[in-house]
Amino acid sequence: MEHIIETWFGKIKVNFNEEDLNKIERYVRGKYREYAKDYGYDNNSYLIELKKRCIALAKDKIQEEAAEKDRSIIRAYTILKDLRDNSNTLYEKLLDWYKEHFPELKIERDRMLDIIYRYGGRENILNSNENIFISDKIKKSAENSNGIDLSGEEEVILKELSKTIKHILNLEDILNRYIDEKIGELTPNLSSVFNSRLVSQLIYQANGLKRLAFAPSSKIQVLGAENALFSHLSYGTPPPKHGIIFQHPYIKNAKPKDRGRRSRFLASKIAILARIDYFTGLVKDDLIEKIKKEINE
Amino acid sequence: MERLELLNPKYSKFIAFLHKKKISLDKNAKILYLGAAAGTTVSLFSKIVPNGVIYAVEFSWKPMRKLISLSEDLDNIIPLFFDANKPDEYKQYVELVDLIYEDISQKNQIEIANKNAELFLKDEGLLLTMLKTKSIDSTRNPREVASEEVQRLDTKFNILDIIILNPFYKDHTAIMARYNHKKE
Ligand SMILES: C[S@@+](CC[C@H](N)C(=O)[O-])C[C@H]1O[C@@H](n2cnc3c(N)ncnc32)[C@H](O)[C@@H]1O
Numbered sequence: 181m182e183h184i185i186e187t188w189f190g191k192i193k194v195n196f197n198e199e200d201l202n203k204i205e206r207y208v209r210g211k212y213r214e215y216a217k218d219y220g221y222d223n224n225s226y227l228i229e230l231k232k233r234c235i236a237l238a239k240d241k242i243q244e245e246a247a248e249k250d251r252s253i254i255r256a257y258t259i260l261k262d263l264r265d266n267s268n269t270l271y272e273k274l275l276d277w278y279k280e281h282f283p284e285l286k287i288e289r290d291r292m293l294d295i296i297y298r299y300g301g302r303e304n305i306l307n308s309n310e311n312i313f314i315s316d317k318i319k320k321s322a323e324n325s326n327g328i329d330l331s332g333e334e335e336v337i338l339k340e341l342s343k344t345i346k347h348i349l350n351l352e353d354i355l356n357r358y359i360d361e362k363i364g365e366l367t368p369n370l371s372s373v374f375n376s377r378l379v380s381q382l383i384y385q386a387n388g389l390k391r392l393a394f395a396p397s398s399k400i401q402v403l404g405a406e407n408a409l410f411s412h413l414s415y416g417t418p419p420p421k422h423g424i425i426f427q428h429p430y431i432k433n434a435k436p437k438d439r440g441r442r443s444r445f446l447a448s449k450i451a452i453l454a455r456i457d458y459f460t461g462l463v464k465d466d467l468i469e470k471i472k473k474e475i476n477e
Numbered sequence: 478m479e480r481l482e483l484l485n486p487k488y489s490k491f492i493a494f495l496h497k498k499k500i501s502l503d504k505n506a507k508i509l510y511l512g513a514a515a516g517t518t519v520s521l522f523s524k525i526v527p528n529g530v531i532y533a534v535e536f537s538w539k540p541m542r543k544l545i546s547l548s549e550d551l552d553n554i555i556p557l558f559f560d561a562n563k564p565d566e567y568k569q570y571v572e573l574v575d576l577i578y579e580d581i582s583q584k585n586q587i588e589i590a591n592k593n594a595e596l597f598l599k600d601e602g603l604l605l606t607m608l609k610t611k612s613i614d615s616t617r618n619p620r621e622v623a624s625e626e627v628q629r630l631d632t633k634f635n636i637l638d639i640i641i642l643n644p645f646y647k648d649h650t651a652i653m654a655r656y657n658h659k660k661e
Pocket of ligand 1: 515581
């Protein structure tokens with residue numbers, strides 16, 4: 181009986197008085213190198229060619245998986261962006277309202293949320309005996325506060341609102357950690373030089389690592405400054421010198437006259453690192469150290 | 478191989494294994510390595526079988542990148558980015574081999590070894606599998622887990638030895654078995 185067996189070097193026709201294809205395949209597998217001779221491979225070229233194939237195959241599959249990672253990063257990043265916008269405006273609104281009631285309370289955000297969520301109005305703060313949360317100073321200012329009273333209903337609203345904001349912030353933390361981890365895997369070089377917030381913004385604005393890696397550095401320089409670029413093209417306003425990368429202290433803290441040069445420099449380094457990350461993914465420690473040194477000078 | 482035994486047994490489970498048991502491998506041996514990671518142990522094998530070949534299977538892309546660049550330097554390593562659980566997907570690339578070395582820390586590790594042996598292990602070939610007993614059942618005694626796992630091995634295997642890798646690797650047990658494919 182004739183059978184066709186697929187191998188990496190081609191389809192082999194074999195004749196066996198055997199039904200079990202697995203057995204036949206096993207037999208042939210023991211003689212791949214012999215069969216491969218008919219295809220022009222000797223012992224040496226067999227391995228060389230096979231390796232080429234397997235490496236190409238692996239690289240393709242890695243890039244597919246990387247594209248999948250891109251998408252999850254971008255998804256997580258857009259959610260994170262919305263949450264941040266929301267938590268910021270909601271927190272402002274919460275403070276606005278709560279200040280009417282207790283204008284003297286000035287503490288940082290997380291504690292503020294905790295206190296409003298746990299106690300609500302000044303009354304409860306005064307009556308609390310949990311010294312870890314409520315210092316004497318806070319108690320004193322609650323006692324002497326000039327704020328107006330809260331109704332029971334208002335207190336419920338503000339407590340629930342702080343709880344909601346706390347939930348949002350917690351989800352932001354989770355997303356941040358998720359992005360950090362994925363970004364670190366996807367861009368070991370870029371994220372060794374830049375923080376993952378900047379890298380994820382770049383990937384988001386470029387719409388994926390592939391596009392970032394393919395982009396010229398002149399484009400990377402203005403990523404995220406699309407509005408300014410648009411008005412430059414349509415109305416002839418001055419061209420934008422820098423987009424997202426402007427956040428980086430290397431540019432932000434530079435003298436105005438140096439900023440153009442520095443953002444060109446930074447953008448070109450981002451381009452180089454993004455290409456290494458996209459095409460090989462291997463960590464280039466020397467290059468990373470060199471760039472770090474240059475931008476921290 | 479004498480010199481390998483002098484290496485730090487914590488460097489690789491295979492070195493730890495050699496500290497407890499002598500085995501010899503032909504210079505021309507062909508090896509199927511399941512769970513190659515970034516290739517620490519693969520590169521040892523690469524030296525042991527200079528005229529042979531190591532088919533190195535790994536399904537996680539991060540170590541795979543390193544394995545690819547390692548294989549660009551060492552002639553006898555073929556990197557295979559596949560799931561060892563699906564040997565059908567790589568069967569057209571791999572020949573029959575003299576040794577299957579498995580180190581994947583999976584619950585169904587023995588089942589995976591059986592499947593791969595059926596396709597790739599020569600008659601009289603050797604299986605060496607590093608069982609992470611803790612990842613199979615963390616609540617029970619490693620020896621007990623290992624002896625239970627051994628029973629899952631295909632009956633075509635002749636079990637040669639069960640070696641606990643303490644103190645070098647806690648919770649790891651090596652199983653060594655010889656294949657008899659003619660037995661049906
Ligand atoms: C303990 S590490 C191996 C270390 C390596 N043998 C060494 O000594 O250098 C286990 C590796 O097996 C890989 N692995 C786990 N399950 C696998 C599977 N089903 N197919 C392929 N690789 C797998 C993991 O990604 C991981 O890299």
